[in-house]
Amino acid sequence: MTAAFAAVSALIGAATGVAAIAVHRSGPGWLALAVAASLGVGWALRSTGTPRLGAAYCLGWLVVLGFALAGRPEGDYVLASDLAGYVMMATGFALVVLGITSLGRGGLRPGA
DSSP states (O other): OHHHHHHHHHHHHHHHHHHHHHHTTTTTHHHHHHHHHHHHHHHHHHHHOOOOHHHHHHHHHHHHHHHHHOOOSOOSSSSSSSSSHHHHHHHHHHHHHHHHHHTTOOOOOOOT
């Protein structure tokens, strides 16, 4: 895996994170789509021949989530303390687990 592929994967993760956080309050259908897209892309990248791309994707998504949870200068937050906000935080936790497990798959060989 080259650093360029990892950087592109992290940028895709950041873009997916921005999109997911932007639509998470638009309704339950959009929230479900945001969660499914976030986890689906991470899982698909984890299942490739270079699973560390999944970890880079998760890192990009989590950086965006970190900025969203940090708060704004006005004192309010991007993610509210409601069901949709908690679902987005749970998605972030699932991506942490997915990213960590992706790191351990890099050296596995079939039949070993």
